Amino acid sequence: MKRPFRTVQRGLAISWLSLLIVAALLAPSTVPTPDLATINQPPFHSTHWLGTTSQGLDVGMSLWQGARTLLLVSVPAALCTLLLGGFLGGIAGYWGNTGLRITRTQLVLMVAGVGLAGLLLSWFPGAGGWPWLGVPAAAGLGLLPWRNKKPSTNTWPFPVDSSILALIALVNSVPLLVLVVAVASIQRPSLAGVVALLSLTCWPTPARLMRAATLQSRSQPYIEAAQAAGLPAVRILWRHISPNALPVLLVRFPLTVAVLISLETTLSFLGVGLPPETPSWGRLLAAVRQAPANWWLMLWPGLAIAFTILSLQYIATSKEGE
């Protein structure tokens, strides 16, 4: 009895998500013209099937275009979140607190790199893509000293694990929603900015998962064999650890997308983050606050958000069960 029900549910979830993706790909990018003759039109009463807003915008059209914004924000943000979290968690799990030995000059160079990146950030006022510029700069400067292979006598362990855990604790010390709202208000409203901000604030969960998975596989004999063979750490991480640890992250992908969708709609509902002219489901929902009698403004985007998140979650959990 359980099987057919499960398959029906799964089929529903998959077909809703594929409908969403196809609709998002086909959505027209023209700015919709408000039809001022029919404002506050209930659904199924005129040519506007899903009703109109108090500004005369067609709800169906806004939903259609909002789907594209939703995908454009949440899917890249989820990828970035998983990549960043996976990278940091992998490093933390692999090197631990004693694995990475560096010299004093390397440490100084690294701190200088991070500081320089911070100053660069403050030097470009209002640049929309500041995280894209600063973070690679810091990473490049920090990783530059590892080129020389000469074993040095004056080294001491760099606590990679503790510092990444401290970073996670730091990000976690403010509730996610408050942090996202605060950072979103600081940067200029833009799509890339929202993607960057979401991936820079949501990485702790995948990082923790990846760290646990890496810790598990690090103690295996084949890793010891690879280390004994003298493979560089990056190669061991990529070729030997990640094939075993990555599925943990991949299973998280639908869930991460669901969390990011809910965050993004909340942000645009509050009116921060995305530029005001971008069509989005959250903004459509915000319109109901001006006209509480228009239930259809709440119903369609609400149903769409709920369906999307629930199907993503269903797919994630059914994958876990197998």
Added chain:
Amino acid sequence: MPGLVLLRHLLRTVGSAWLILSVLFLLSRGATDQRSLLQTMVESSARLGSLLEQPAVSQQLLQRYGLDAPLFYVSWQPATGWYWHGFHNQYHTWLTQLLQGNLGTSYRSEEPVLVLLGQALQYTLPLTMLAATLSIALALYLVAATGYRPIVSNWVMSMAHTLQSIPLFLLALGLLLLLANPDALNWFPAFGLGPTGPTSTSWSHPQALLYQLTLPTLSLVLGSFPALAIQLNGSLHQELARPYVATARAKGTSQGRTIWRHALRNALLPTVTLLTELLPSIVAGSVVVEVIFALPGMGRLIADAAVQQDYPVLLAGVGLVAIVRLLAQLLADILYPLLDPRIRITA
């Protein structure tokens, strides 16, 4: 030893709060140019808005808000390289003021941020306390009542999973449109603190306050109890498989007594960590809920400050939430060994 541990925790708390606030301060001052910041500040008074065109006036305004000083102790530019600015900079001024307990004045209303925070907390405290108590009670009751009923338990847990995944603002909007709508069920006030105004309905009329807080509390509870219930259910079922529960059942203890007196006490231990996250998460939820129900509380203060780019208020709000979260973590670390004597505090 406990004193040392406490000191270390407190230092960590203060350090994290300082780091977060510094990053947010530097970002907020660095990422927006002075021109638009001035525009935001003087937008409230139309008299100054037209004067802003004159460079002398905008210079004076910059001086008045302390924006003419350099941002940080050092700066770096490609042409000149590193430059040391000394202690007369925006960050130093802000930090010393913060240490003296001066959170600055709001850009919008020109009122001290402390006053605004105090006014907001007056409404947020009852709301969050009520929501926290109710969601703990609801989670405990649901889990304990369904402990020996797997079918009901599965049903309740799938409901909880569904509720957990739906964004809170959707729940709150749905409740608002269903139960406080003149066109549907007009049971509750839809907007803010009702027609009586904020002055008469505070602590002096607890019944009126309760009535007005019903829907916001309900949506916060619906948003925050699922996480608790799911975790608690998991740990309760782990405990129910233990031999001591079998012993209790074998000697004739009733099902309810087994759960409440034996299993639930042990099951609560892993949940303590989650309990400390409850209050901050409810505050975060109130960002959305207070906006929807138009309550003049903490969350609405943060949301409004974010929309209007009122950075002193935003920083103070985020700082307060962070400190509450960090103190709750400290409390959990202290509570843990008290609740479970097997755990010792190690420095």
